[in-house]
Amino acid sequence: MSENKNEGYVTADGRKIGGTLMEMKNITLRFGGVKAITDISFDIKEGEIRAIIGPNGAGKSSMLNVISGFYVPQEGEVWYKGARRPSMKPYEVARQGIARTFQNIALFEGMTVLDNVMTGRLNHMKANMAQQAIWKGAAEKEEVANREVVEKVIDFLEIQSIRKTPVARLPYGLKKRVELARALAAEPSLLLLDEPMAGMNVEEKEDMSRFILDVNDEFGTTIALIEHDMGVVMDLSDRVVVMDYGKKIGDGTPDEVRNNQDVIDAYLGVSHD
Amino acid sequence: MFYREAGDFKTSYTDDNQTFPIKFDRYRYYFVLFVAFCVIPFIVNDYWANAVLLPFLIYSIAAIGLNILVGYCGQVSLGTGGFMAVGAYAVYKLMTAFPEVNVFFHVLLAGGITAIVGVLFGLPSLRIKGFYLAVATLAAQFFLVWLFNKVPWFYNYSASGQISSPERTVFGYAVTGPHASAWTTYLFCLVFVTICAIIARNLTRGSVGRKWMAIRDMDIAAEIIGVDPLRSKLSAFAVSSFFIGVSGALFFSVYLGAVEVGEAFGINKSFLVLFMIIIGGLGSIFGSFAGAAFLVLLPVLLKNVLVSGLGWPTDLAAHLEFMIVGGLIITFLIAEPHGLAQLWRVAKEKLRLWPFPH
Numbered sequence: 001m002s003e004n005k006n007e008g009y010v011t012a013d014g015r016k017i018g019g020t021l022m023e024m025k026n027i028t029l030r031f032g033g034v035k036a037i038t039d040i041s042f043d044i045k046e047g048e049i050r051a052i053i054g055p056n057g058a059g060k061s062s063m064l065n066v067i068s069g070f071y072v073p074q075e076g077e078v079w080y081k082g083a084r085r086p087s088m089k090p091y092e093v094a095r096q097g098i099a100r101t102f103q104n105i106a107l108f109e110g111m112t113v114l115d116n117v118m119t120g121r122l123n124h125m126k127a128n129m130a131q132q133a134i135w136k137g138a139a140e141k142e143e144v145a146n147r148e149v150v151e152k153v154i155d156f157l158e159i160q161s162i163r164k165t166p167v168a169r170l171p172y173g174l175k176k177r178v179e180l181a182r183a184l185a186a187e188p189s190l191l192l193l194d195e196p197m198a199g200m201n202v203e204e205k206e207d208m209s210r211f212i213l214d215v216n217d218e219f220g221t222t223i224a225l226i227e228h229d230m231g232v233v234m235d236l237s238d239r240v241v242v243m244d245y246g247k248k249i250g251d252g253t254p255d256e257v258r259n260n261q262d263v264i265d266a267y268l269g270v271s272h273d
Numbered sequence: 274m275f276y277r278e279a280g281d282f283k284t285s286y287t288d289d290n291q292t293f294p295i296k297f298d299r300y301r302y303y304f305v306l307f308v309a310f311c312v313i314p315f316i317v318n319d320y321w322a323n324a325v326l327l328p329f330l331i332y333s334i335a336a337i338g339l340n341i342l343v344g345y346c347g348q349v350s351l352g353t354g355g356f357m358a359v360g361a362y363a364v365y366k367l368m369t370a371f372p373e374v375n376v377f378f379h380v381l382l383a384g385g386i387t388a389i390v391g392v393l394f395g396l397p398s399l400r401i402k403g404f405y406l407a408v409a410t411l412a413a414q415f416f417l418v419w420l421f422n423k424v425p426w427f428y429n430y431s432a433s434g435q436i437s438s439p440e441r442t443v444f445g446y447a448v449t450g451p452h453a454s455a456w457t458t459y460l461f462c463l464v465f466v467t468i469c470a471i472i473a474r475n476l477t478r479g480s481v482g483r484k485w486m487a488i489r490d491m492d493i494a495a496e497i498i499g500v501d502p503l504r505s506k507l508s509a510f511a512v513s514s515f516f517i518g519v520s521g522a523l524f525f526s527v528y529l530g531a532v533e534v535g536e537a538f539g540i541n542k543s544f545l546v547l548f549m550i551i552i553g554g555l556g557s558i559f560g561s562f563a564g565a566a567f568l569v570l571l572p573v574l575l576k577n578v579l580v581s582g583l584g585w586p587t588d589l590a591a592h593l594e595f596m597i598v599g600g601l602i603i604t605f606l607i608a609e610p611h612g613l614a615q616l617w618r619v620a621k622e623k624l625r626l627w628p629f630p631h
């Protein structure tokens with residue numbers, strides 16, 4: 001596999017990966033005295049599935065939070081679509097085409113599944129207040145057009161039957177799926193998934209893996225995901241970043257990472273000294 | 274089994290988006306509109322207009338407004354009385370400064386002015402939440418009442434410090450002032466209620482409404498999907514205050530006719546409207562009507578039954594009213610935060626299946 005900085009590559013299963021979509025350069029993030037991330041650099045290429053793995057507290061979620069604008073790193077640069085990204089609010093990041101799910105589900109509990117997924121379309125809905133107050137015309141047209149997109153996502157994730165159910169009544173596994181639906185409805189260029197399969201049984205994990213692969217395959221969506229289940233990571237991802245204690249200790253294809261001594265040590269719990 | 278949705282299939286997303294997706298509901302809605310516009314105006318008398326219909330209509334607008342802020346956007350407010358006062362004083366200044374302009378537009382403009390004031394007092398909502406925001410709006414309540422008492426310009430330097438509404442006409446019929454008749458004042462308010470309810474319904478079913486609800490349910494997640502929290506909250510403050518301003522303007526100009534600000538728009542008013550939406554149902558337009566109807570009718574009913582019927586002393590009946598309202602608030606807060614509207618929904622769900630339980 002040849003891997004030049006700004007060029008794509010071809011994966012083992014023959015998919016063509018494009019140029020760099022996002023690049024993190026020397027990111028350092030501190031909370032008071034705690035260093036959650038120390039001088040980490042890596043890139044995400046267009047069309048790939050990029051995994052971030054590491055033991056608990058390694059700083060994986062913090063890294064996603066930097067990408068989605070929740071945390072502002074003390075040092076380092078974030079490059080997106082070929083330009084350095086200035087410090088941004090999370091909603092501005094979202095408008096740039098980055099959608100995500102959370103480690104602890106963050107759905108709108110008081111709304112139905114349909115409304116939750118429709119919120120994913122908010123960035124695509126442009127009718128102003130006056131048009132919405134009148135409804136007939138621009139607002140209604142826009143609502144119907146976006147509803148069509150949402151229904152496709154709902155079909156795709158096979159949640160048709162719970163469309164009108166309030167989210168609060170759903171079991172955990174389905175909530176995770178609805179959260180993915182909301183992120184997909186935004187038609188993002190970059191999709192961030194924080195432990196999409198945590199707490200799921202084998203069957204649910206298989207479903208979720210299939211959805212992730214299908215999303216990547218059908219829409220060409222670039223995906224960065226955090227996952228603890230190594231089997232899943234090895235199956236799904238094209239390249240893997242390994243973090244431990246806020247540092248990057250490995251980066252490469254699943255096979256390369258699996259054979260990396262530092263990674264093996266971190267996972268087998270060799271003492272740090 | 275006459276109430277059902279089976280066989281009432283939706284073949285387009287437009288149909289599915291209707292305000293009343295079930296046929297029976299739709300007919301009932303047309304029926305209510307018909308009675309409200311074409312029957313009641315012919316039979317309404319002064320007692321019914323002043324004791325029941327006008328307060329019900331005017332409080333419904335305020336309740337819809339507060340419900341948008343509290344029930345849909347999750348921002349608690351105790352400033353309703355103060356914002357109603359803004360509407361009242363704005364309409365007073367407009368009516369006296371531009372007597373040649375139709376009072377209909379004065380009321381709308383008063384709503385607009387209240388919206389601007391509401392946005393100003395909504396600014397802290399970006400930084401503070403829940404209890405602290407409630408205290409900030411409470412401060413707005415007291416400040417506004419103080420302001421209208423203190424600055425004579427607001428009451429046109431009248432000796433009494435009160436404002437009183439001059440006679441204004443619509444299509445030649447007086448709607449304000451001592452010569453306004455029951456049916457004109459009723460219809461005038463009804464038009465505003467209808468407009469406000471339709472606007473509120475349209476806003477809450479579209480993208481603005483979803484932004485509000487997203488902020489209410491989880492502001493962090495709302496931000497991550499692209500909702501600008503400040504703009505959404507302020508838009509809720511603006512729309513909410515617009516409705517509350519309209520209701521304050523009508524309350525003063527059409528209903529009371531003369532107003533002393535502390536008495537008419539004090540903190541009691543803020544609580545009254547808040548109780549209406551808690552009892553009626555947070556996050557429901559229908560609930561706003563139900564709550565307003567309930568709290569307007571309850572004292573009338575108690576007075577008629579207990580005082581006139583059974584000969585109880587008036588103050589005893591009034592105390593009983595406090596106890597009933599207090600008890601209901603606690604019950605609804607604990608057992609059914611979605612209020613009467615939810616009870617209504619549950620009843621409908623039961624009806625839908627009746628007489629077959631499964």
Ligand SMILES: Nc1ncnc2c1ncn2[C@@H]1O[C@H](COP(=O)(O)OP(=O)(O)OP(=O)(O)O)[C@@H](O)[C@H]1O
Nearest residue numbers: 031034036054055056057058059060061062063103
């Ligand atoms: N908001 C915060 N304030 C203070 N410390 C934080 C904050 N967020 C994260 N940390 C710290 O940063 C470190 C990395 O946390 P992070 O949540 O990124 O780990 P993680 O790799 O996602 O772990 P897990 O696998 O358990 O989800 C931890 O030591 C955590 O305590």
Ligand SMILES: [Mg+2]
Nearest residue numbers: 060061062103
């Ligand atoms: Mg984490």
